[in-house]
Amino acid sequence: MPENSKEVVKAPEKSPGYIYLIALFVTLVLILWGLRSGGQELKEIFATAMTLCLSCIGLGRINFTILSWIAILFVVFMVAYALFGGKYAKKNKI
Amino acid sequence: MPRKTRFKLTLVKERVQLCAFLFGTGIFYFLATLPPLILKRFPMPWLVCWSDPLAVGACPAGSIQHFLTVGLFPFFAIGFLALIATIFGRMSCGWLCPFGYVQDLIYRMREFTKWVVVALLALIVVYLCWTSPVFAIKPLRKMFEQQKYGQFYLWIGLYIVIFGALFSLFFLKVKKFTIGNTFANYGRFFFFLIPFILFPMFFMDPALGTKGPWFCKLCPSGTLFAAIPQFLINSFPRDWFPPFGLAANSSFIPYGMSSYQDIRSMGQVMFGLKISMLILLIWVLTHSKRAFCKFACPIGFIYSGFNYFSAVRVVVDKEICKTEKCNICWKICPMDIKLYNKGATSHCIECLECVARCPHKAAKLVRPSYLNWLFPRRSFTIATKKS
Numbered sequence: 192m193p194e195n196s197k198e199v200v201k202a203p204e205k206s207p208g209y210i211y212l213i214a215l216f217v218t219l220v221l222i223l224w225g226l227r228s229g230g231q232e233l234k235e236i237f238a239t240a241m242t243l244c245l246s247c248i249g250l251g252r253i254n255f256t257i258l259s260w261i262a263i264l265f266v267v268f269m270v271a272y273a274l275f276g277g278k279y280a281k282k283n284k285i
Numbered sequence: 286m287p288r289k290t291r292f293k294l295t296l297v298k299e300r301v302q303l304c305a306f307l308f309g310t311g312i313f314y315f316l317a318t319l320p321p322l323i324l325k326r327f328p329m330p331w332l333v334c335w336s337d338p339l340a341v342g343a344c345p346a347g348s349i350q351h352f353l354t355v356g357l358f359p360f361f362a363i364g365f366l367a368l369i370a371t372i373f374g375r376m377s378c379g380w381l382c383p384f385g386y387v388q389d390l391i392y393r394m395r396e397f398t399k400w401v402v403v404a405l406l407a408l409i410v411v412y413l414c415w416t417s418p419v420f421a422i423k424p425l426r427k428m429f430e431q432q433k434y435g436q437f438y439l440w441i442g443l444y445i446v447i448f449g450a451l452f453s454l455f456f457l458k459v460k461k462f463t464i465g466n467t468f469a470n471y472g473r474f475f476f477f478l479i480p481f482i483l484f485p486m487f488f489m490d491p492a493l494g495t496k497g498p499w500f501c502k503l504c505p506s507g508t509l510f511a512a513i514p515q516f517l518i519n520s521f522p523r524d525w526f527p528p529f530g531l532a533a534n535s536s537f538i539p540y541g542m543s544s545y546q547d548i549r550s551m552g553q554v555m556f557g558l559k560i561s562m563l564i565l566l567i568w569v570l571t572h573s574k575r576a577f578c579k580f581a582c583p584i585g586f587i588y589s590g591f592n593y594f595s596a597v598r599v600v601v602d603k604e605i606c607k608t609e610k611c612n613i614c615w616k617i618c619p620m621d622i623k624l625y626n627k628g629a630t631s632h633c634i635e636c637l638e639c640v641a642r643c644p645h646k647a648a649k650l651v652r653p654s655y656l657n658w659l660f661p662r663r664s665f666t667i668a669t670k671k672s
Binding site for chain 2: 210218219220223224226230234243244246248250251252258264265268271
């Protein structure tokens, strides 16, 4: 990377204040919406959290078809990275 | 910032992480007297499995996936995560996440106590293979009791090949490596989109008979905090677990013991895969910092978009930053990012190590500029390239 002081100029900090306020408003709306009708969503989360999650523990039968699909898609993503992402990374010195 | 203050910040962070780990996982039972049944209604702002026997809260990843499987939008879970991220950005990844803390610990003690970790893991694997089917259709113990020695030795051989290959990785001399930002972006976008969002919405899980949380099936946090403790606890009689100082009629029952059943016989190929993936991840973590956070965590991915405008965030003053000439931020960063690089912001977990240790004071913690209206402060500048 070239000498930084030659390449940069001062600029005021980008003001994210209004984005922050919009995001805050949206999150509060989402939370209040989730709490509607006596906190039904919280009861749903509670009911699920209190069951022994077979997936988390890794119990039960395995579905090789779906796991194979996940693996195939993963390979496709990585190939896409090798073809396009690598060039992007090099260009941006990441 | 004076030198003493700098390192005080690191110490404070480590203590906060430890407390959050103990609180989140409940691993030492010391928070058992709190009413966790109430906290279980709320998704925690970090990744911790809700099948952890003593987890005090619900897993946000599990909650979101559960709502997607039943065809509902998780308003509360998303809203709660977004609220935390809007205020703190990814700070909860750096300061609170129990799995992040475990990753930090594994990397930090890779030189001195790696062999202790490997020996412990090997012991756990041997014990699990003895008591549970893991990859086979029966546990080794049953094969031995039924005097099926042919099967018994065959499976011992196969286990040695499978887990031997995994553990042999620890004996290889591999240099420390960094997961690049772009590579990490592909990984976390994949894990967020495919097993976390799309698969729970559309694909049935035969083990459950409904649509399933597919990310949980791969999640190493679930293996470490839930699967292994549940299997170990389940291996002993329930009487061996006193109520840990609680009154006999206490409403608190360590989670999982309440539905005490023999789950060991149910841990088959999927369980074996989860154990294998955890061992593989631990090996990666001994060579690369916070690989899971960078490459796969969907909660971190949700948080990362908020890093650009959150109330608390780290910025770098490129005018005084010495970039490649210094690189202190890169060396000390738990996410292996160069703060001055394009694309680094979304990976920053706001651990504040760079803010505390930057010799040029180029890394700074800022609050949103609208707060300047209320609290005047020195005008901060971010350098931009000349067009």
